[in-house]
Amino acid sequence: MENLIALEKKVCAENYAPLPVVLHSGAGVWLTDIHGKRYLDMMSAYSATSFGHSHPRLVAALTAQAQTLAVTSRAYYTDRLGPFLQRLCEMTGMARALPMNTGAEAVETALKAARKWAYQVKGVTPERAQIIVCAGNFAGRTTTIVGFSSEAQYRQGFGPFAPGFVSVPFGDAAALEAAITPDTAAFLVEPVQGEAGIIVPPDGYLAQCRAICSRHNVLLICDEVQTGLCRTGRLLACQHEGVQPDGLILGKALGGGLLPVSAFLARPDVMGVFRPGDHGSTFGGNPLACAVGHAALDLLEEENLAARAERMGALLLGRLRRLRYPAIREVRGKGLLIGMELDSTHISAREFCERLMYFGVLSKDTHGTVVRLAPPLVISEQEIDIAVAAVAAVLDEFDMAA
Template identity: 70%
Template sequence: MTDPVAQERRWGARNYHPLPAVMSRGEGCWLWDTAGRRYLDMMSAYSAVSFGHGHPVLVAALTRQAQTLAVTSRAVHTDGLGPFLERLCTLTGMDRALPMNSGAEAVETALKAARKWGYRVKGIAEGRARILVAAGNFAGRTTTIISFSSEAQYRDGFGPYTPGFDAVPYGDAAALEAAITPETCAFVVEPVQGEAGIIVPPRGYLAAVREICTRRGVLLICDEVQTGLGRTGARLACDHEGVKPDGLTLGKALGGGLLPVSAFLASERLMAQFEPGDHGSTFGGNPLAAAVGLAALDLLEHEQLAARAAVSGAHLMARLRALAARQPAITSVRGLGLLVGVELDAARVDARTACEALLDEGVLSKDTHRTVLRFAPPLTITIEQIDQAVEALERALLRVVRH
């Protein structure tokens, strides 16, 4: 019998180090491996599977559209794109949307728009525009994006890097203001940093950033590829502080766990910088993506998933903090909604080892920065399933923690 892992190792690039499980089927919050063993998915593909695996409403939308029209390119109009863009803008409060595929593409689109706005509107000298970012950011691994990453591995061996970026400490509004110069056109920030280890900024930070950017004539662009569409217990993480950015990036959950769908959304004054030919994508906004994206947005509202995530997330945090009181290997629990990080004492247990032990208990999670377990299950998860996951974590840690 053919071994798929052996095939992957023989023929695939070695740019991932997967956990030792071979998944073959998913339904709701569950995954099954090739041996038929079931796992509770507490990761949901980094928020891409926010609606659960194979949600019947989304699968039906995908199937109907695939049987009608899937891809045309933007060379012509299609009957599904307009309704998708309207729904996307009305739900987020933004003026216009530019559809792309991956989250990284959405961020790249935002960077282009910000620079052109800097030159055409703010009057920055050509080639001199600078964009501020937060240290610890993660927006993908394209050449431009790694140029402003503070993660050494993402940059190592891939230079020369794209110039024009400056980093400021995350969660420090005063540092942001001090770093702004006449050549600063934008500040790009995650309302909650995901890959950095689920870092939640101090309360009031985003509101303060909004005020500073408005007063200093700088665009605020919020990267909500991971945090958007209900993940943090609100439709957007920005909504927790009533902040409306000038630009917004969405992805992952926008594709319903079925397709790569992303978008850059912006105010009229910012999106107006794009003219025909300035930017594009063969697959961005294709009929299949538009149909699934529209169905995902409708499902988000119909099933009140943001509100459910707020309640479920509070329960998850409470259970994890109670576990931390009994388990000294857990040094902190932090998060917002159903985006939660469990910090481990590296002297007692490696996060990768903890993930593998958790997998043995039938729960899928993923480590980040070797010290943090990430919990970001589908927003459809039940309280009973959350309890199962926490109980499995307790058993896993009892087996692998060094005393």
């Protein structure tokens, strides 16, 4: 194991700090390292493996399509793209979709669409469009996106950054309305902030934002790359408040945990600003991605994963909240997107995840203070018991040490 870790450190840029485990295989909610030790996956690759690892239906769809036609580029029509996007639009209630690969690419697509819509439809003076974002946001790692991040490390050394972004506090609808000007094109928001530490806004916040955006002719764009596709107990997290956005960004779970698939979806006048040559992607909308994405959407409905995430999430949240330890400051979340905030004077979240690994459970911290607990949506009650028992075992260790 040490040799493989050393090799990766030698030849790969150190832009991550992985836990000291070398994984070899995965099935369902379980991962296995090179020594044969099994671990319960409580992170789901940031929601990308919502269906679990190597789901047979998704692997079959991938294999069959790979043996037929994988990549052509959008220079031609294929028999896979139209049906996939039709299914995606019907399920989300959106009019049109533009396929991409990664979540960050889909966010960039949304930003381009919002700006061009502002100029061509709303009538904003050219080159003056503004997009409002929230403090604590995380939408990817491109230079444009890190430019509107409030996290210093994401920005340091990567400027200069693109102008045209205004930041307001997350969860504060009044601050959103106060920031709107005639030049405002859109409000880009995560219904639940993931990387910030699983931050759930006050009840009614998103509905208020919807009303404010409608009143001021501002696009409401929901970044549901992490929260979408049943993670929070609804197909889309914005549906908890009955909100229909003007633009929607999906990714991660859309690829079934097998390959990158993302999409920007929007109403007709927003998507209508694109003309041939305005935007593109060599791999976006490739037949392989479409086959897997379509199968993933079918599984969401057939396995009723929204209801399952709501039920299992309530179980996990309830059992974690019953743990009484001074190291726990707060347990919060929605569905199977849960964060356990720790008192750093007792233990850092990184240390906690390292100890959790030795008890056979894998997770990852965010900002050194919050442990993510976001397993595949197919997790069972018995597996939740295993995870909670491991969390309690780590807390016992540090409680005794204190």
